[in-house]
Amino acid sequence: MRNSNLVKSFGAITSLVSFVAMIVVSATAMAAAPEPWQIGLQPPAGSIAEKANDLHNLLLVIITAISVFVLLLLVYTCFRFRASKNKVASKTTHNPLIEVLWTVIPVIILVVIAVPSFRLLYYQDRTDLADMVIKVTGAQWYWSYEYPDEQIAFDSYMIDEADLTEGQQRLLEVDYPMVVPEGTRIKLLVEGVDVMHSFFVPSLAVQKYTVVGRTNETWIDVPMGEATYYGQCNQICGTNHSYMPIVIKAVSAENYKTWLEVAKEEFATGPITPSEVELASVE
Numbered sequence: 001m002r003n004s005n006l007v008k009s010f011g012a013i014t015s016l017v018s019f020v021a022m023i024v025v026s027a028t029a030m031a032a033a034p035e036p037w038q039i040g041l042q043p044p045a046g047s048i049a050e051k052a053n054d055l056h057n058l059l060l061v062i063i064t065a066i067s068v069f070v071l072l073l074l075v076y077t078c079f080r081f082r083a084s085k086n087k088v089a090s091k092t093t094h095n096p097l098i099e100v101l102w103t104v105i106p107v108i109i110l111v112v113i114a115v116p117s118f119r120l121l122y123y124q125d126r127t128d129l130a131d132m133v134i135k136v137t138g139a140q141w142y143w144s145y146e147y148p149d150e151q152i153a154f155d156s157y158m159i160d161e162a163d164l165t166e167g168q169q170r171l172l173e174v175d176y177p178m179v180v181p182e183g184t185r186i187k188l189l190v191e192g193v194d195v196m197h198s199f200f201v202p203s204l205a206v207q208k209y210t211v212v213g214r215t216n217e218t219w220i221d222v223p224m225g226e227a228t229y230y231g232q233c234n235q236i237c238g239t240n241h242s243y244m245p246i247v248i249k250a251v252s253a254e255n256y257k258t259w260l261e262v263a264k265e266e267f268a269t270g271p272i273t274p275s276e277v278e279l280a281s282v283e
């Protein structure tokens with residue numbers, strides 16, 4: 001009883017902390033980026049990230065309870081069985097009840113962890129309800145974004161530190177971000193052209209390896225509200241691995257339309273066929 005109260009109040013405290021963090025973040029123009037002295041995860045954006053955050057909070061409660069229990073057990077054992085009070089050592093070798101308990105209880109804990117883990121794993125794996133498709137290609141050392149339905153494609157390079165303007169994030173800004181309309185579910189087709197990279201945006205809880213010659217699928221659930229989501233390649237991919245950030249800019253439907261008009265002029269590719277993509281990557 002006391003334990004479940006403890007778990008409840010711990011859960012309440014973590015929810016309160018994330019709630020306050022979300023208010024602070026939304027008050028300072030929505031930008032999902034790492035912050036100096038950050039301890040927890042970035043505030044979750046969209047359903048996948050919210051579910052991942054909930055699982056993280058559940059695991060935090062479980063792992064804290066286990067750590068405290070093991071610590072107390074160690075302290076008690078050191079005190080209770082200290083040499084000065086136990087001149088003759090105990091010869092106990094087996095205790096069936098304890099042995100069953102320390103096998104069954106961890107199994108139950110693992111099952112409690114496995115059920116929500118698998119549920120989330122399958123939820124974030126793919127969606128049938130995508131509003132649009134974007135093909136993401138990882139290259140040494142930049143990202144390419146293709147919008148097959150709009151027939152546009154463009155490369156996205158990091159902005160050098162010397163060229164940053166006031167308020168921009170070091171090592172995280174790019175010249176051409178992936179622009180998406182707010183409140184959409186986007187299917188991402190992820191591929192690599194030279195070595196393995198990884199498309200990782202923490203606030204949207206998406207991380208997918210880009211593998212040469214293989215198209216991986218994942219999706220992002222971009223919530224309502226104009227916001228900038230920052231991410232990075234998180235697969236060690238060569239010298240400039242740290243210099244290929246990801247920027248996803250969520251804009252209103254109206255602004256997206258305006259961007260699309262300009263983008264269609266600037267980044268027109270004509271119909272994209274797989275063979276063309278392959279050829280472009282070879283050149």
Ligand SMILES: [Cu+2]
Nearest residue numbers: 197198233237
């Ligand atoms: Cu990379």
